[in-house]
Amino acid sequence: MLNIADALHTWCLESRPFALATVVQVTGSAPLPVGTSLAVNADGHAIGGVSGGCVEGAVYELCRQVVDEGDAPVRTRFGYSDDDAFAVGLTCGGELDILVQQVDPKPQLPVTRALLWATTGNPTAVAQVVDGPPELLGRTLSVSGDGTSYDGSLGSEGQDRAVAAQAHAHLAAGRTGLVDIGGDSDTCPERLSLLMHVNAPRPRMLIFGAVDFAAALSQAGAFLGYRVTVCDARPVFATAARFPHADEVVTDWPHRYLGTASVDSRTAICVLTHDVKFDIPLLTRALTLPVAYVGAMGSRRTHRERLQLLRTAGVSEKHLARLRSPIGLDLGARTPEETAVSITAEIIAQARQGSGTPLTWSEGPIHRPHPVPASTHH
Incomplete structure (x- = not known):
């Protein structure tokens, strides 16, 4: 429901009753994740969606019935129809469980x-x-x-x-x-x-190194919903004008900034500095933090030399194994924009436990469930 919270709150302020349909379970491949909602008010106006179009019409009618008649909450399932391609069903082959309830504002x-x-x-x-x-x-x-x-x-x-x-x-x-x-x-x-x-x-993306690749990556990160910070020790390069898509541009030594930055298990750290005086102290700190992703740009030779310097600095093999370098997936990227797609693709694959291989070459469900946070079962 929170994907349409702004509109729903407006309806509440206007004292408009509405029916709320929410995806509560997904089996197999389905267009939208659990928690996605569609709402219909007493005037028949709809916001949001639950299926990307497959079963929207049927869910809309169910919402109209619930909001008009004040019915009790109802949970129903929509799945793939083999008999009629135009029947109510998910042509992607998955199944959705939808909970529809009336909301008194x-x-x-x-x-x-x-x-x-x-x-x-x-x-x-x-x-x-x-x-x-x-x-x-x-x-x-x-x-x-x-x-x-x-x-x-x-x-x-x-x-x-x-x-x-x-x-x-x-x-x-x-x-x-x-x-x-x-x-x-x-x-x-x-x-x-x-x-x-x-x-x-929003999860954070920390980009170190105010270079052209960082400009493209900050735009890609913002598109994916990250709160993007670009950090570089050189004030002539670390300017807001060069990185219009970043939420903030910081002039500081990378390792010193990272020591004060707020990070969590969703944070992505991308090291694009290409300079050992920045890379080594920064990565020494970054690889010990409980973040989602740490990647560093450079050739394979640079990576081998960087690993040796990090070992000399006392970084353990366990922590070194977390380093994604050379950074990104093998897409054949060359331009800054292509490289940004390569890096963000790897970040997504790691976060979603994807293999990074073409879907054409794989079988089974396209979408994987989220890992369950710790301590969520009794």
């Missing part, structure tokens, strides 16, 4: 307050019951960014605390995903399946 309701949190830019996780007792289906509980408070209730205090902990774990990882909890007397007497919607700050 009263300001005191947890879902309305959750949408407000999300639209004001606050990190927010919303736990939505997508399977369980009928009286709990569609109910939400929201968690603030620091995890110290939550809003809403799913029943018992122990149950709420357990769900809040799971939601905060997903918020820390910056990932929307499904969680099953319950079945024990101490926390949740009833087993629940919850969809954790996450509105997290």
Whole structure:
């Protein structure tokens, strides 16, 4: 639902009831991930989407029925139709489970307050019951960014605390995903399946080296939704005018800046400096950080020499194994723009556990599920 939070919050402010359809489970290949929503208000206006077009019409009609008649939440499945290519179904071969529920836009309701949190830019996780007792289906509980408070209730205090902990774990990882909890007397007497919607700050891409390749990479990173920082110790090159797509341009020694920068498990660090006086102290620090990706530009010869210098600097083999160098996937890239695609392709492949090989040469599902954040199951 958070993919259309701005529009939904506007409907809430205008006191417009609406039906919310959310992708709560994906099997096989499907166009859009879990957590994606389509909403339809009482006037028949629709925002968002759940399938990229395959079953949009059928879901729209179901939303109209729910919002017009005030029906209880309903969960339904759409899958591939072999008999009729034009029938309601996913021609990509996957299956979608959709939860449709009516939302009353009263300001005191947890879902309305959750949408407000999300639209004001606050990190927010919303736990939505997508399977369980009928009286709990569609109910939400929201968690603030620091995890110290939550809003809403799913029943018992122990149950709420357990769900809040799971939601905060997903918020820390910056990932929307499904969680099953319950079945024990101490926390949740009833087993629940919850969809954790996450509105997290943009992940960071730290680019070191104010070169032409960095200009192209900062544009590609911004396109992918990263908050991009370009850092270089040379003020003549590290200027905002040279990097209009970067969120910030920093003039500082790379290793010194990295020592104060805020990073997390989604951060990508790209070292394009081509200079050992910058590379070695920077990579010595970067390879020990709990980030998603560390890549360094250079030839294979440069890479071998760099590894030896890093070993001399005391970097362990375990940490050296994390280094992606030469940086990027083998796309035959030559220009800065092509190289930026090569680098971001490798970042995506590592984050999504992709192989980097052409889909033509592989079999099985195209889309892989997100890795489950630590401590999300009881």
